[in-house]
Amino acid sequence: MLTSELIYCQPVLNPSLTDVTGTNVNIISKVLSLVEKTVIQSESNSALIVGQRGSGKSAIVKQALQMVSEQNHPFKVIHLNGLIHTDDRSSLREIALQLDSGSSGRASLRTFAETLLHLLAVLQGGDRTGTPLIFILDEFDLFTQHPKQTLLYTLFDLVQSQPQPMAVFGITPRLDAVELLEKRVKSRFSHRQISVYPPAQFKSYLQVARNALEVGIHDSRNRKIASTPYRTDFNAVVSQLFEHSDFVRLLRRQFDFFRDISSLHRILIPMVAALDADSPYLRLDIFQASVADQLVDMKIETIQDISLLELCLIIAMKQYLDQGIIKFNFEMVYDEYKTLMGRSGSVSGSGMKLYKKAVALKAFEHLLALELIRPLESGGNLENDPHLRASSSIMSTAGGGSRLASSNILKEFTMVQLLLEPSHIEEAVLKYPDCPPLVAHWGTNAL
Amino acid sequence: MTASTVNLTLLRRSAAQRFPGREPQVDQLLRYLGQPADTSPPFLFIYGHESTGKTSIVRFILSEIFDSTHAAYISCVECYTPRLVFEHILKQLGDSHPSFETGFLSNVKCDSMQEFISFMRRLDGAHQLPRYIVFDNAEKLRDMGPTFLPAFLRIAELTDIPTTIILISCVPWDKFRPRNGIQEPLLVRFPIYGKEDTMKILALKCPSDEPLDFYLSFISVVYDVFSRNCKDINELRHLVALLFPKFCEPLFDGRAKRSEVPKLFRLCQTYFAAAADKLYLREISSAEWLRHIRVRRPGDDSDDNSSDPEDSGTSILGNPIESDALHLRIKTKLDFDLPYYTKFLLIASFLASYNPARLDVRFFSKGKESTSYSKRGKQAIQKQMMSNTGGKHRQQLLGPKSFPIERMLAIFYSILVDPIENSIEIQSQIASLVTLRLLVRTSNASQLDGIKCKCNVSYELIRHISHSVQFEIENYLFDFI
Ligand SMILES: Nc1ncnc2c1ncn2[C@@H]1O[C@H](COP(=O)(O)OP(=O)(O)OP(=O)(O)O)[C@@H](O)[C@H]1O
Ligand SMILES: Nc1ncnc2c1ncn2[C@@H]1O[C@H](COP(=O)(O)OP(=O)(O)OP(=O)(O)O)[C@@H](O)[C@H]1O
Ligand SMILES: [Mg+2]
Ligand SMILES: [Mg+2]
Numbered sequence: 001m002l003t004s005e006l007i008y009c010q011p012v013l014n015p016s017l018t019d020v021t022g023t024n025v026n027i028i029s030k031v032l033s034l035v036e037k038t039v040i041q042s043e044s045n046s047a048l049i050v051g052q053r054g055s056g057k058s059a060i061v062k063q064a065l066q067m068v069s070e071q072n073h074p075f076k077v078i079h080l081n082g083l084i085h086t087d088d089r090s091s092l093r094e095i096a097l098q099l100d101s102g103s104s105g106r107a108s109l110r111t112f113a114e115t116l117l118h119l120l121a122v123l124q125g126g127d128r129t130g131t132p133l134i135f136i137l138d139e140f141d142l143f144t145q146h147p148k149q150t151l152l153y154t155l156f157d158l159v160q161s162q163p164q165p166m167a168v169f170g171i172t173p174r175l176d177a178v179e180l181l182e183k184r185v186k187s188r189f190s191h192r193q194i195s196v197y198p199p200a201q202f203k204s205y206l207q208v209a210r211n212a213l214e215v216g217i218h219d220s221r222n223r224k225i226a227s228t229p230y231r232t233d234f235n236a237v238v239s240q241l242f243e244h245s246d247f248v249r250l251l252r253r254q255f256d257f258f259r260d261i262s263s264l265h266r267i268l269i270p271m272v273a274a275l276d277a278d279s280p281y282l283r284l285d286i287f288q289a290s291v292a293d294q295l296v297d298m299k300i301e302t303i304q305d306i307s308l309l310e311l312c313l314i315i316a317m318k319q320y321l322d323q324g325i326i327k328f329n330f331e332m333v334y335d336e337y338k339t340l341m342g343r344s345g346s347v348s349g350s351g352m353k354l355y356k357k358a359v360a361l362k363a364f365e366h367l368l369a370l371e372l373i374r375p376l377e378s379g380g381n382l383e384n385d386p387h388l389r390a391s392s393s394i395m396s397t398a399g400g401g402s403r404l405a406s407s408n409i410l411k412e413f414t415m416v417q418l419l420l421e422p423s424h425i426e427e428a429v430l431k432y433p434d435c436p437p438l439v440a441h442w443g444t445n446a447l
Numbered sequence: 448m449t450a451s452t453v454n455l456t457l458l459r460r461s462a463a464q465r466f467p468g469r470e471p472q473v474d475q476l477l478r479y480l481g482q483p484a485d486t487s488p489p490f491l492f493i494y495g496h497e498s499t500g501k502t503s504i505v506r507f508i509l510s511e512i513f514d515s516t517h518a519a520y521i522s523c524v525e526c527y528t529p530r531l532v533f534e535h536i537l538k539q540l541g542d543s544h545p546s547f548e549t550g551f552l553s554n555v556k557c558d559s560m561q562e563f564i565s566f567m568r569r570l571d572g573a574h575q576l577p578r579y580i581v582f583d584n585a586e587k588l589r590d591m592g593p594t595f596l597p598a599f600l601r602i603a604e605l606t607d608i609p610t611t612i613i614l615i616s617c618v619p620w621d622k623f624r625p626r627n628g629i630q631e632p633l634l635v636r637f638p639i640y641g642k643e644d645t646m647k648i649l650a651l652k653c654p655s656d657e658p659l660d661f662y663l664s665f666i667s668v669v670y671d672v673f674s675r676n677c678k679d680i681n682e683l684r685h686l687v688a689l690l691f692p693k694f695c696e697p698l699f700d701g702r703a704k705r706s707e708v709p710k711l712f713r714l715c716q717t718y719f720a721a722a723a724d725k726l727y728l729r730e731i732s733s734a735e736w737l738r739h740i741r742v743r744r745p746g747d748d749s750d751d752n753s754s755d756p757e758d759s760g761t762s763i764l765g766n767p768i769e770s771d772a773l774h775l776r777i778k779t780k781l782d783f784d785l786p787y788y789t790k791f792l793l794i795a796s797f798l799a800s801y802n803p804a805r806l807d808v809r810f811f812s813k814g815k816e817s818t819s820y821s822k823r824g825k826q827a828i829q830k831q832m833m834s835n836t837g838g839k840h841r842q843q844l845l846g847p848k849s850f851p852i853e854r855m856l857a858i859f860y861s862i863l864v865d866p867i868e869n870s871i872e873i874q875s876q877i878a879s880l881v882t883l884r885l886l887v888r889t890s891n892a893s894q895l896d897g898i899k900c901k902c903n904v905s906y907e908l909i910r911h912i913s914h915s916v917q918f919e920i921e922n923y924l925f926d927f928i
Pocket of ligand 3: 057058059138171
């Protein structure tokens with residue numbers, strides 16, 4: 001209830017309230033002047049805006065466009081996103097849609113060529129002559145993967161050759177994005193590059209955090225909101241927070257690790273989301289708890305939850321690693337596991353038993369499902385069959401591939417690789433709940 | 448914003464009753480999600496091993512807080528293509544608002560992210576409450592193309608409607624990050640249950656006619672016996688459901704009393720041992736298990752077919768049941784019969800797959816020499832090569848090598864006791880072994896000569912087969928332990 005009330009005025013909940021100018025004055029003015037050149041002085045332009053994830057690129061562009069639109073000059077913005085418009089066909093369709101938003105549905109029926117022609121016709125004249133066009137290509141690097149880069153080529157070429165004013169802004173986290181352009185595309189690009197950085201000083205980082213939490217006096221349409229006693233108190237509590245050393249220390253930690261604003265928002269939001277009628281003000285203890293919830297090494301946690309048998313198998317694999325052997329299959333691991341269990345007479349006393357192969361195989365497959373081990377593609381087994389090899393590599397590029405592969409070979413023999421460092425294993429063994437001393441010994445000592 | 452509010456304290460309490468041992472996780476989730484109209488963190492990642500209650504708890508909480516048009520639940524196992532995912536989400540989010548604008552959603556067609564976004568923008572435009580999209584078994588999302596998940600995480604930015612994406616997975620988040628960078632989630636961890644919590648959860652299913660203490664003491668032992676290799680609630684539940692009737696059995700035929708718990712355990716110890724592999728590995732189905740160890744409860748014959756003569760016959764003797772179940776297992780695993788010569792073909796393939804080719808002459812001398820020669824030969828060879836036997840890279844562990852068919856045939860002819868006069872059938876037998884996947888072709892399918900294969904059969908099975916034709920394969924294998 002409370003956050004829905006705050007959403008009108010609190011930036012962390014409502015990104016459109018964020019004023020990103022504070023730390024980015026220079027960058028915004030650069031972007032702004034480029035846009036103004038196109039919109040007001042009818043000059044065409046192209047530029048890349050580069051910066052790490054969450055550094056505020058999209059927000060900066062948005063704000064610059066907002067500022068221009070307040071000057072009452074006509075212009076049209078076309079937003080494309082490389083994640084959504086994954087080929088030239090869909091990009092063109094989207095451009096067409098955004099250009100004549102009146103007759104939206106129909107344009108999508110056009111063919112590739114028709115859409116292109118339509119686009120060019122709109123650009124070249126007709127009733128729209130002169131309306132400056134601003135293209136924003138978010139995730140710019142993904143557009144370079146379109147076959148032949150036709151879209152990029154067309155746009156950059158138009159920027160150079162058309163009388164109609166237009167600007168193309170690419171947004172990307174890749175510093176080497178220009179190098180992804182084909183030669184003929186590259187030669188048409190202005191090579192103007194604007195870098196965006198997250199705040200460099202902790203002080204400005206703190207200021208961003210404070211701005212994000214404090215409720216403002218404007219809503220997202222920039223209308224003034226009346227101040228209420230609750231809002232005044234709320235901001236007073238925020239001020240107190242920033243005087244608390246533990247709060248500042250935790251923010252400092254986040255700053256030293258990440259620095260970008262998205263990650264700052266990530267740790268602040270739980271505290272805000274937890275507000276309710278019973279506790280209407282931000283609470284340090286909730287902040288501390290939610291930060292602690294996030295400070296985990298997931299791999300080690302995953303190992304702590306596996307069964308003792310699975311842990312023993314991992315330790316058996318570690319024995320191989322210690323000998324410099326990095327590829328093994330289930331048979332080899334089970335053999336080593338048997339050796340371990342047989343090595344020390346005290347096994348019987350410790351209540352551990354040697355599990356049958358089939359039970360161990362089930363455990364082994366569970367480790368695969370958790371992606372603690374990974375089947376090796378080549379496996380050394382697909383010797384002469386290019387078909388098989390090709391298909392298996394397609395599957396594994398897709399990411400998953402945790403199955404003990406292929407109909408081609410008994411799963412016991414598929415070679416796998418352990419995706420854990422020996423030091424990880426040692427740490428996990430030491431933390432494993434109720435670990436029998438014997439297993440702890442195996443896990444931490446090279447035998 | 449016309450959303451109702453939910454009494455979170457009540458919800459917390461009812462969740463605690465339904466899901467013992469998950470209070471911290473429920474708290475954490477409620478803290479993040481809050482009221483229907485509240486904004487939530489944009490991205491949650493819920494992870495934990497199998498059967499830790501992820502799916503049930505998330506679905507329970509979402510259904511209690513949100514109405515179905517604001518929270519969509521997608522199981523990525525069921526929806527395994529982008530198209531299915533899009534359409535299922537739109538169906539759920541659009542369902543209960545049949546109007547001119549959204550009415551067509553019941554059979555909406557949506558093929559691409561681009562269309563999906565424009566549908567999402569148009570959905571429910573009037574009151575834009577935050578939306579929630581849950582992806583269960585989210586590791587499967589990675590199979591849907593590299594831009595699929597990153598694009599979903601931008602939904603809020605692209606539609607201007609606050610949208611929370613919730614992923615549920617057994618695989619840690621590390622394995623999801625694509626090369627191009629991605630937003631980071633807030634993590635919610637569902638750890639595995641300890642003994643105490645496990646017992647509380649299992650006790651929820653205590654049969655109504657059994658005293659709770661009695662049931663608990665039984666569960667406690669089940670946990671102690673099986674937790675070393677399996678802490679999965681679902682697996683334990685399965686074991687409990689099938690073992691508990693055995694445990695109670697002596698109560699009904701008067702062999703023990705309820706107070707004699709240790710005695711009851713002694714009486715059902717064999718079943719525990721059998722359960723460890725047969726049930727756990729699903730080598731027999733639970734129906735078979737019940738059939739094979741069903742007993743008649745005296746005075747309780749309302750029970751369906753307990754009067755079946757076969758069933759009651761086996762149960763009186765106690766032990767036959769055990770061996771019966773064991774027998775069943777061998778049968779299901781190894782029971783398939785091959786023609787006599789085909790067996791030898793398979794044996795020869797196994798030998799060719801696991802023995803080094805250079806030793807063929809010494810193992811399989813053609814002439815009339817008896818196996819005893821080969822045996823001696825083998826010992827000599829092993830002694831000679833002692834330096835690299837028994838290692839961790841022996842063929843037995845590495846698995847089968849591929850071999851040219853000609854080599855296998857040479858071995859085949861030398862191990863046959865009686866020479867075979869007509870060998871026309873051999874090729875078709877090889878082909879049928881390939882069809883059965885007992886042999887696997889490793890050479891290119893279009894290649895006609897120089898065919899290579901490998902043997903795809905486990906040692907246990909080949910031993911079983913060779914014994915059935917009185918062939919002692921152990922004596923012909925190099926470096927097997
Ligand atoms: N200097 C800043 N002051 C206040 N808020 C900021 C600042 N920079 C970024 N933000 C906020 O951080 C969040 C992330 O910013 P944004 O989406 O623009 O990043 P981005 O660089 O486009 O990231 P990505 O590469 O992932 O697209 C937004 O909510 C934005 O409002
Ligand atoms: N704390 C609990 N209290 C009661 N029942 C529980 C609890 N945890 C799990 N269960 C039960 O265990 C079963 C499996 O739970 P669920 O399917 O939610 O797990 P999951 O974590 O989604 O597993 P998976 O990763 O295999 O999908 C369900 O029947 C559920 O009711
Ligand atoms: Mg961006
Ligand atoms: Mg589940």
